[in-house]
Amino acid sequence: MTASSNKPGQRPLYSRFIPREELHSFSAWSLGSLAEGEGGPVPPEPPAAPAAAPAPEPEPEPALSEAHQAALHEARQAGYKDGYRDGLVALENFKQSYAAQITAQVGQIAQAFQAQLELLEQQLAGALAAVACDIARQVVRTELQTRPALVEAVAQEALSTLLHSARHVQVRVHPEDHALLVERGQLDLESRNARLVADASVTRGGCIVESDIGTVDAAIETRWRQALAALGQSGDWSDAAPDAGDPA
Structure with a gap:
C-alpha cells in the first residue's frame, strides 16, 4: 500500500498495486460498462461475421508439348474428315432412298392413270361402237325399205x-x-x-x-x-x- 501526498484542503488519495497472486477473478473493462452503470443496460454488440475464405485459384493447366499438340491437331482433323465423309455417305443414301420412293410413287400414279385411261378408251370405244351400230341399223332398214x-x-x-x-x-x-x-x-x-x-x-x-x-x-x-x-x-x-x- 502506498500513500500519496495531498494538497491542503483535499481528500487523501489512496493507491495500491495489487499483485497478480492476489487476484482471483477479473474481467476486462470497457467504456460500455461505465455507460451501463449510468443509464441502464446496453445491448452487446453483435459478433462480427467471419470473413469469407478466398476462392481457390484454378490450377494452371499443364502446358502440352509440341508433340502432344501436333497429335491433338491431327486427331481433330481426322475426326473432321471422318465426320464429313460419313455425312456425305448418309446424304447420298438419303438421296437414293428418296429418289426410289418418288419413283415408286410416280410409277403408281402412272399405272393408275394408265388404267383409268384404258378404261376410258374402252368406254369410249364401246359408246362409239353402240352409236355406229344404231346408225348401221337405220341404214339397213332404209335400204330394205327403198331396195x-x-x-x-x-x-x-x-x-x-x-x-x-x-x-x-x-x-x-x-x-x-x-x-x-x-x-x-x-x-x-x-x-x-x-x-x-x-x-x-x-x-x-x-x-x-x-x-x-x-x-x-x-x-x-x-x-x-x-x-x-x-x-x-x-x-x-x-x-x-x-x-x-x-x-x-
Whole structure:
C-alpha cells in the first residue's frame, strides 16, 4: 500500500498495486460498462461475421508439348474428315432412298392413270361402237325399205352355202319378199330343186333355207347379231324402235 501526498484542503488519495497472486477473478473493462452503470443496460454488440475464405485459384493447366499438340491437331482433323465423309455417305443414301420412293410413287400414279385411261378408251370405244351400230341399223332398214330386191341376193347366197347333196330344199321368206321374188324370177331354184315358201314369221329382208341335212339361217336378226359380235357388241335387231313406214 502506498500513500500519496495531498494538497491542503483535499481528500487523501489512496493507491495500491495489487499483485497478480492476489487476484482471483477479473474481467476486462470497457467504456460500455461505465455507460451501463449510468443509464441502464446496453445491448452487446453483435459478433462480427467471419470473413469469407478466398476462392481457390484454378490450377494452371499443364502446358502440352509440341508433340502432344501436333497429335491433338491431327486427331481433330481426322475426326473432321471422318465426320464429313460419313455425312456425305448418309446424304447420298438419303438421296437414293428418296429418289426410289418418288419413283415408286410416280410409277403408281402412272399405272393408275394408265388404267383409268384404258378404261376410258374402252368406254369410249364401246359408246362409239353402240352409236355406229344404231346408225348401221337405220341404214339397213332404209335400204330394205327403198331396195326390197336386196333379199334376192341374200337368198341366193344362202342357197350357195347349202351343200349340193341337200334334198327337200325350202327357202322361206316374208310374204311381200315372196311376191317380189316370184315377180322378178331371177332366183335360181331349179338347179337346187328348191321351193320358195312364204312365211310371215320371217322378217322382211331375210330368209331361212331348210333341207334334209341342215338349215341356213339368213334371217335379218341372225345376221345383225353376227355383225354386232364382230364389233364386240351385243343386241337384237328389235332393240331400237323401227322407223315409220319401215316394212320390218
